[in-house]
Amino acid sequence: MFDVLDQAPPDAILGLNEQFKADPRPGKINLGVGVYKDAQNQTPVLESVKTAESRILETEKSKGYLAIPGSVEYGELVRALLFGHEHEILQANRAATAHTPGGTGALRVAADFLKRKFPGTSIWLSDPTWANHKAIFGAAGVATQSYPYYDHATKSLDFDAMTAALREAPAGDAVLLHGCCHNPSGKDPNAEQWAALAELLTERGLLPVFDFAYQGFGDGLTEDATGLRAFATPGREMLVCSSFSKNFGLYNERVGALTIVGADAGATERAFSHVKISIRANYSNPPAHGGAVVQTILADTELRAQWEAELAAMRGRINEMRSRFVETLAAKGVSQDFSFIAEQKGMFSFSGLNPDQVQRLRDEHAIYIVGSGRINVAGMTPENMGPLCDAIAAVL
Numbered sequence: 001m002f003d004v005l006d007q008a009p010p011d012a013i014l015g016l017n018e019q020f021k022a023d024p025r026p027g028k029i030n031l032g033v034g035v036y037k038d039a040q041n042q043t044p045v046l047e048s049v050k051t052a053e054s055r056i057l058e059t060e061k062s063k064g065y066l067a068i069p070g071s072v073e074y075g076e077l078v079r080a081l082l083f084g085h086e087h088e089i090l091q092a093n094r095a096a097t098a099h100t101p102g103g104t105g106a107l108r109v110a111a112d113f114l115k116r117k118f119p120g121t122s123i124w125l126s127d128p129t130w131a132n133h134k135a136i137f138g139a140a141g142v143a144t145q146s147y148p149y150y151d152h153a154t155k156s157l158d159f160d161a162m163t164a165a166l167r168e169a170p171a172g173d174a175v176l177l178h179g180c181c182h183n184p185s186g187k188d189p190n191a192e193q194w195a196a197l198a199e200l201l202t203e204r205g206l207l208p209v210f211d212f213a214y215q216g217f218g219d220g221l222t223e224d225a226t227g228l229r230a231f232a233t234p235g236r237e238m239l240v241c242s243s244f245s246k247n248f249g250l251y252n253e254r255v256g257a258l259t260i261v262g263a264d265a266g267a268t269e270r271a272f273s274h275v276k277i278s279i280r281a282n283y284s285n286p287p288a289h290g291g292a293v294v295q296t297i298l299a300d301t302e303l304r305a306q307w308e309a310e311l312a313a314m315r316g317r318i319n320e321m322r323s324r325f326v327e328t329l330a331a332k333g334v335s336q337d338f339s340f341i342a343e344q345k346g347m348f349s350f351s352g353l354n355p356d357q358v359q360r361l362r363d364e365h366a367i368y369i370v371g372s373g374r375i376n377v378a379g380m381t382p383e384n385m386g387p388l389c390d391a392i393a394a395v396l
């Protein structure tokens with residue numbers, strides 16, 4: 001049977017990572033996959049994570065299955081991180097959380113839930129968006145549409161075009177929003193625009209689905225939840241897909257969460273019963289370790305403070321690299337204006353490099369960038385900054 005199969009294309013992001021690993025050239029630079037690197041070009045295990053892991057090792061008594069949605073305490077802590085401890089959503093008991101394998105797992109469960117219970121619903125994705133969004137919803141059988149988002153000419157959010165398209169979306173459709181640190185553009189709506197979007201989606205009867213993979217990488221844990229919280233008004237429904245890969249550095253533990261917010265406690269409970277059916281038919285119940293680490297850190301005042309400091313340091317380093325990149329390119333005599341990169345948020349920016357320039361960077365300079373020109377700023381270091389900017393100056 002398999003003999004007739006053709007070769008599938010490599011994944012746009014993870015496939016590139018494999019190519020990078022196999023590249024024997026010394027001094028190669030990886031600005032492809034969204035993974036944080038420290039100044040020594042390492043992806044460190046956070047100290048708060050190490051401490052939590054040693055506690056878990058000492059106290060863990062069983063490897064028995066978790067419940068289908070994972071631990072109850074994990075869910076409570078995730079919801080407090082999203083909305084704040086005192087939020088009406090928490091008081092009214094109208095949110096429920098499933099611990100999922102990564103943010104991808106959360107998106108897939110959300111997609112299965114939509115397909116199962118709202119088969120006519122399409123989901124609207126930003127143009128551009130994370131390369132995997134279309135594949136995840138497509139694999140679950142959910143139709144995808146796209147709304148304009150980034151204006152390549154002005155290097156900014158095209159809010160008018162975005163809202164004009166969403167105004168035409170049929171009631172009952174879902175809209176995927178990047179909670180913060182838009183992947184791939186690094187451009188987010190401001191507080192006023194978030195408020196206007198919340199109003200528009202409510203008015204049009206559209207379901208917001210947040211992909212929230214970078215909380216804390218933009219301006220701070222609370223600041224980065226501005227968009228999400230603009231939607232969190234009484235009676236409003238939404239889905240939130242969290243990832244803890246980046247902000248806890250737990251990439252290979254696959255830890256994330258799907259939070260479903262209903263209009264009231266009863267509706268949430270009923271909707272969540274269907275989410276559990278989707279999970280059971282998918283991966284049955286979540287892997288425990290990553291979730292236990294997140295839970296241990298968030299529940300402990302000291303560990304949480306340590307984690308927040310480590311997160312702030314990662315954020316600070318990325319922002320420093322953004323400014324340094326802009327300065328170094330200018331110092332190398334590049335006349336093109338790259339100042340927009342210093343203003344964008346999170347790990348990613350659109351460099352504006354075209355596919356030919358991206359290819360030349362890879363072939364001639366062993367620098368790996370996603371084909372769209374997206375660069376992972378978190379892969380820049382003081383050491384690779386010079387060679388990187390020399391190479392970019394050479395291909396421009």
Ligand code: LMR
Pocket residue numbers: 013014032033034035130132183
């Ligand atoms: C990325 O966009 O590079 C990350 O979210 C990693 C991934 O899974 O693609």
